[in-house]
Amino acid sequence: MTETTVTPERPLVVEETETKPGFVGQNVPRKEDKRLVQGQGVFFDDVKRHGMGYVHFVRSPYGHAKIRSIDVARALEVGGVYGTLTGDEVAILTDPFFELSTPPGAHIKDYALAVGKVRHVGEPVAAVVASSRELARDASELVEVEYEPLPALVDGEAALAEGAPILHEEAGSNVVWSGLFDWGDFEAARAEADHVVKIERLHFDRFSSTPLECSGCLVEYNRGTGQWTMYCNHQMPGVGAIWMAPALRVGIDKLRFVTQDIGGAFGNKICLHPQFVACCLLARKLNRPIQWTEWRTDQHTANAHGNERTFLDVEVPVKADGTMLGFSVRAVDDCGAFPRYEPLGCIIWAQVTPGCYRWRNIRVDFTQVVTNKSPVSPNRGYSRMQHLWLTERIVDIVARELGLDPVEVRKRNYVRTEEMPYETPNGCIYDSGDYARCLDIALELIDYDQLEERRRDAEARGKLLGFGIGSTLDSGTNNFGQSTLLNPELQFSGNNEVATVKLDIFGEIVVTLGTVPQGQGHETTAAQVVADILGCTPDDVNVRPGHDTYWNSHAGLSGTYASQFAVTGLGAVKGATEKLAAEMRKLASLVLGCSEDDIELAEGQARMKANPEAALPFMALGAILNANNAGLPTDLDITLNARYMYRPPFELPDKERKYGNLTLTYATQIHACLIEVDPETGGYEIVDYAAVDDCGKRIHPQIVEGQVHGATAQALGAATHEIFAYDEDGNLLTPNFYDYHVPHALDMPPIKNGYIESESPFTPLGAKGMGEGGGAGIHAVCAALQDALGKTVTRSCNPYHRVWELLRSEDRGVTVQAR
Amino acid sequence: MTPETARTIAVDVNGVSYEREVEARKLLIHFLRDDLDLTGSHVGCDTGNCGACSVLLDGVLLKSCMLLAVQADGTSIRTVEGLGSDGELDALQQAFADHHALQCGYCTPGMLMSASWLLERNPRPSEEEIRRAIQGNICRCTGYVNIVRAVQAASGQEVSE
Structure with a gap:
């Protein structure tokens, strides 16, 4: 158990503008908590406006169909209905959203509402606005839509088959993007190997993090300025605006995003631009504020699933001693009906190409297709999780086939700590870490040395015991230049984040962030960093909650996504605070008549090092510049309002070789578990679980541990129950929390946490992003099931019925070729 | 209509x-x-x-x-x-903050009501009883680990490791 304390380990006096030990690294109380435990948080759905209209979307009941006609007349006759919007209007008033892909995906046309055709159950085809949400819902039942059903496509591999129904005729194919990634020399590795292990098919199932707060917005249109304000829970407003503004045919300054508290997002609130555009059009058309709150069923059927991926014809060359030389695979990624953030998932996995391993020869033939299912969006562990599941499946399947120990084979193949920073075959730089040591800690936490004893004990009770490991990397701080490996025409590269820190008139220290937190405690950790630099306490630092475009504290790539706040967000905070600190010293030196170097910031004062009695409280500095500045030199160029943009040190990757550093940091997660399976029913229980994480310098250990708990819970849910299953017509069979079972309190095993701190040499604070995890729990449970059942596990989600079937099925699909 | x-x-x-x-x-x-x-x-x-x-x-x-x-x-x-009085937190709310039992805070109000009800009827619940009491409340952020600890702490018990 972690202790909560605010006493710094060392004095707070800071002599230079560097962050010294102080509040950073401690569990200070979270600034967010008081309002949230009192029910005084402000989530978008709490915001009301006079005369606002509630939107209800009329959604497709078909997986795939032509729209013959839409008639809203009867809905409009209802008293209290303010108006409607249809796809025909949207096609006139907006341009299709910008697509990231090269052809064929580039030709896909994606609008705010379906135009001419529906491509998944739940796709919005019209919108009805009324004086209450109940009335809007009732009236939407009166919208008459005539459909001509078409055959639905619900399988990624089938999408590639000759004669498959085509979703987007303008693309002429169901392929969004395809490409070959070939690093090292796979053929030579195969020739060098003593064995080649072949795996026919592995499938990573579709699920999502399903944040408890659904998506939504309250949109106001200012007719005088032509500007929309969106009180919302969009987690990546910078990129949201890049999609929305051109579609709405306005400049980006016409879109103002405002958030405060957000009820979880996990990547699932990145692709909200279609619904937001529909609300913007309605706010303008009806001249009133428009409120949209997604229903849970809509969130499951039509917002944002995680990528579903099939791995075919896996080949793994292995030496006699268990050294693996790499792998080759054909991957088919199913992104649902529209690409939206895709095809970025076709490259994001390459941040962790060899997983935790020293594999040098890797060939991936990657194809992404559309199907008649919900569109995907980034989902905690985005794209790397699917790939890391593959690398972990490879290790455990090879170990099983060749009779190798899963611990020893990992240690033999792990990248070693003395090799850090380590360059992967595709040019990514693993910054720091010690995977073998993390594994040892995990094994100790679950008493691995007593494994065989526990196995016998379980057998005596009629249970099958299984042991499994999940080794993953959470790569954080993207180099957006990786998008150019998909589409050389894209004009994105590097990364950035912005913060402002100012000293106000009564000495208030006010911080604004470009990030969009959803529970990660940004107000708290930002205050820790500021306090250490300015020589005050986190209580003295006021960090504005949420995000507001009007604060001007953001940049084009701002947001909270991709495990990066501890690097980009706090890097910006650190930079802005250091600028402010320099200005404060300069002003103090003028007032006290000494040199800037003679001034230190400590205990809420700027004071002379040699004579601490000669001191100016922060309040005096704030007041002098802001309100009482007569007599200051005319050439004094300070504002006490510092804005800083943090930019990580990235180069453009090599497009020809698909080579370069795609991300700045690599946090490690090595998890291990024991499960007990009831062979009669297929039911199983996780009886021991250890999570060892290494995210470099931990700014706030309690918050870090909380992120580990959450990522683990989501992974265990995905491993055991959570699956978005479709029938052959494209109906989602798990459209709400009744059918889609997320972990409840009784489902969660006790989690034993361990950590090490391998500081990143590349980041401002030695910290690494770590919020996503790499799905280690999924990989560990799959490995443990394989161990318990003695059968190859080929699916990522293994509910009890699948385990029961697996126990009774023939084990096939894996062959070993001796050379 | x-x-x-x-x-x-x-x-x-x-x-x-x-x-x-x-x-x-x-x-x-x-x-x-x-x-x-x-x-x-x-x-x-x-x-x-x-x-x-x-x-x-x-x-x-x-x-x-x-x-x-x-x-x-x-x-x-x-x-x-x-819950609480005059803007001050009650013991359970304070324990939620102390033990980092909330991240986004969206489930927290419901979770607090379920835990309050438990503690009114059972001032020293076991871990199993705590988990059973909050079984009807979904949290997607915390994995319930620190929520259980907070309820233990609020009831004056040692928290689970």
Whole structure:
């Protein structure tokens, strides 16, 4: 158990503008908590406006169909209905959203509402606005839509088959993007190997993090300025605006995003631009504020699933001693009906190409297709999780086939700590870490040395015991230049984040962030960093909650996504605070008549090092510049309002070789578990679980541990129950929390946490992003099931019925070729 | 289409009396949030599974999305806004903050009501009893680890490692 304390380990006096030990690294109380435990948080759905209209979307009941006609007349006759919007209007008033892909995906046309055709159950085809949400819902039942059903496509591999129904005729194919990634020399590795292990098919199932707060917005249109304000829970407003503004045919300054508290997002609130555009059009058309709150069923059927991926014809060359030389695979990624953030998932996995391993020869033939299912969006562990599941499946399947120990084979193949920073075959730089040591800690936490004893004990009770490991990397701080490996025409590269820190008139220290937190405690950790630099306490630092475009504290790539706040967000905070600190010293030196170097910031004062009695409280500095500045030199160029943009040190990757550093940091997660399976029913229980994480310098250990708990819970849910299953017509069979079972309190095993701190040499604070995890729990449970059942596990989600079937099925699909 | 039945109801919420006309079909959670502006209780699902809207009605824990507002006529309701006093946190709220039992805070109001109800009836619950008591409340952020610890701490017990 972690202790909560605010006493710094060392004095707070800071002599230079560097962050010294102080509040950073401690569990200070979270600034967010008081309002949230009192029910005084402000989530978008709490915001009301006079005369606002509630939107209800009329959604497709078909997986795939032509729209013959839409008639809203009867809905409009209802008293209290303010108006409607249809796809025909949207096609006139907006341009299709910008697509990231090269052809064929580039030709896909994606609008705010379906135009001419529906491509998944739940796709919005019209919108009805009324004086209450109940009335809007009732009236939407009166919208008459005539459909001509078409055959639905619900399988990624089938999408590639000759004669498959085509979703987007303008693309002429169901392929969004395809490409070959070939690093090292796979053929030579195969020739060098003593064995080649072949795996026919592995499938990573579709699920999502399903944040408890659904998506939504309250949109106001200012007719005088032509500007929309969106009180919302969009987690990546910078990129949201890049999609929305051109579609709405306005400049980006016409879109103002405002958030405060957000009820979880996990990547699932990145692709909200279609619904937001529909609300913007309605706010303008009806001249009133428009409120949209997604229903849970809509969130499951039509917002944002995680990528579903099939791995075919896996080949793994292995030496006699268990050294693996790499792998080759054909991957088919199913992104649902529209690409939206895709095809970025076709490259994001390459941040962790060899997983935790020293594999040098890797060939991936990657194809992404559309199907008649919900569109995907980034989902905690985005794209790397699917790939890391593959690398972990490879290790455990090879170990099983060749009779190798899963611990020893990992240690033999792990990248070693003395090799850090380590360059992967595709040019990514693993910054720091010690995977073998993390594994040892995990094994100790679950008493691995007593494994065989526990196995016998379980057998005596009629249970099958299984042991499994999940080794993953959470790569954080993207180099957006990786998008150019998909589409050389894209004009994105590097990364950035912005913060402002100012000293106000009564000495208030006010911080604004470009990030969009959803529970990660940004107000708290930002205050820790500021306090250490300015020589005050986190209580003295006021960090504005949420995000507001009007604060001007953001940049084009701002947001909270991709495990990066501890690097980009706090890097910006650190930079802005250091600028402010320099200005404060300069002003103090003028007032006290000494040199800037003679001034230190400590205990809420700027004071002379040699004579601490000669001191100016922060309040005096704030007041002098802001309100009482007569007599200051005319050439004094300070504002006490510092804005800083943090930019990580990235180069453009090599497009020809698909080579370069795609991300700045690599946090490690090595998890291990024991499960007990009831062979009669297929039911199983996780009886021991250890999570060892290494995210470099931990700014706030309690918050870090909380992120580990959450990522683990989501992974265990995905491993055991959570699956978005479709029938052959494209109906989602798990459209709400009744059918889609997320972990409840009784489902969660006790989690034993361990950590090490391998500081990143590349980041401002030695910290690494770590919020996503790499799905280690999924990989560990799959490995443990394989161990318990003695059968190859080929699916990522293994509910009890699948385990029961697996126990009774023939084990096939894996062959070993001796050379 | 327009509901023909609207009724005036009288409720006491967190010690304040309200008399309001409500549509017969209005859910209690929407009455609390939209009519009384008590937005601490949240909506996380359409099916009564998530528990973000949990309140105490005449001392009984229930999900306010599973009840019509008219059914609450004449009752006394306690929501998250009624915990603590004079802006100060009660022991359970403080334990949630101390033990990092919340991240995004969306499930927290419902979770606090479920845990409060448990502690009123069972001042020293076992870990199993705590997990059972919050079984009807979904949290997607914490894996429940620190929520269990917070309830243990609030009941003066040693927290689980």
